[in-house]
Amino acid sequence: MTLSAQTPLDKTRVLMDLLHGCAQGQQSSFQKLYQLTSPQLFAILVRILKRRDWAEEALQDAFLSVWRNAASYTAQKGAPLTWLVSICRYRALDLLRREHREVYLESSGDEDGDAWLTEFADQSQADDFISHAEARALKRCLDELNEGQRNSLRLAYFDGCSHEEIASVLRAPLGTVKSWVRRGLQGLKHCLEAA
């Protein structure tokens, strides 16, 4: 199946059909869903877990959970890809807590820690399910935050860091990090909803 000519909205419908198929017990739907979304989900897991073997384990667990819980998916749970991303992320976070992973973050302390964010921002990806407009709005709003706020959110979201880990990576007091996170979230919400 190729999705490259379709808009994110069409792709979202495809994913909904596939989830519906999974809920009916159709393995072919499950396989298609895996083919379409696993590269994106695997990238997220590798980023957060830093270890491929863990990411592979988490991906398996997440898809097994998708297969079992497909019937419970409704639009109330968000866009299908968001739902899949969340299942993967929570699975990865569980794994991190269980394994007490030591944090090592290759680019985290960099002043241009967000460089990768802009690097790919304009690249069009064939199997991308998220609209460019949404990604652009988020980037614009992230740009409005101060550096501490933005980096705190980034380290939590992409690297699974705790408040304490963020504090050590950014060399900032814990209280400051907690307030960066909260102000960052408030600012993001305000900006995204004003748009």
Add this chain to the structure above:
Amino acid sequence: MNYGNPKLRELLAGEYVLGLLRGAARRRFQRLLIEDARLCKGVVDWEGKLAAWNRNLKPLAPPDSVWRKLQVRLKADAQPREKPSGWPARRALWSGAVTLATALVLVVGVFIGRSLVTPPGAPAYVAVMSSAQGRPLWLISVYSKSRRIDMQALANNTPPAGKSYELWMLPGHGKPVAMGLMNSEGLASASLNPRIIAALVSAKGLAISIEPYGGSPTGQPTGPVVYVAPIVST
């Protein structure tokens, strides 16, 4: 914490999605999600807002082995009794827990012994399930004559939203054996299959995994193993 304040709820939902709520705060939040549809919506909103960030990650195809292993697990899902053991080796966790739990058996055993209303003779086996930080969570006692197992919660051990804690025996050989669901608080008792009691002598220990609500659908652990403890013969 004041969950009535809408602004704070909003922030907590955001922190939850970021993965910043940990331990008891996270469990409390997950418990609230069960009953609070508005809070659920807050979580879904944040998940949606932040998901766009992932657009910047370059997709990365997983190796084919992941799909093959997934197929095996799916098949096992359809035929519960033939499920291959997906039991993960956790020796490091295990060895740390052994010494700690042994020490705690003595301390907690004395403490709990007093709180039982009618002590039904001495248990044949005891085990203490502890958190990674060493906090005792359950005292598990097996009475071989009355074929009973007592699970005394030593803390408020609420499982994650929509999940149950399930107890497993790790026999000397072979796959884990289901021993039932754990209570989140107070004292719970259940009767035990004599075969399980007989196998406890040579068992490697007990373990608790997180399972779908109501317990593992396959008869084998399907979720992460969160606690393990050695069995102490009294």
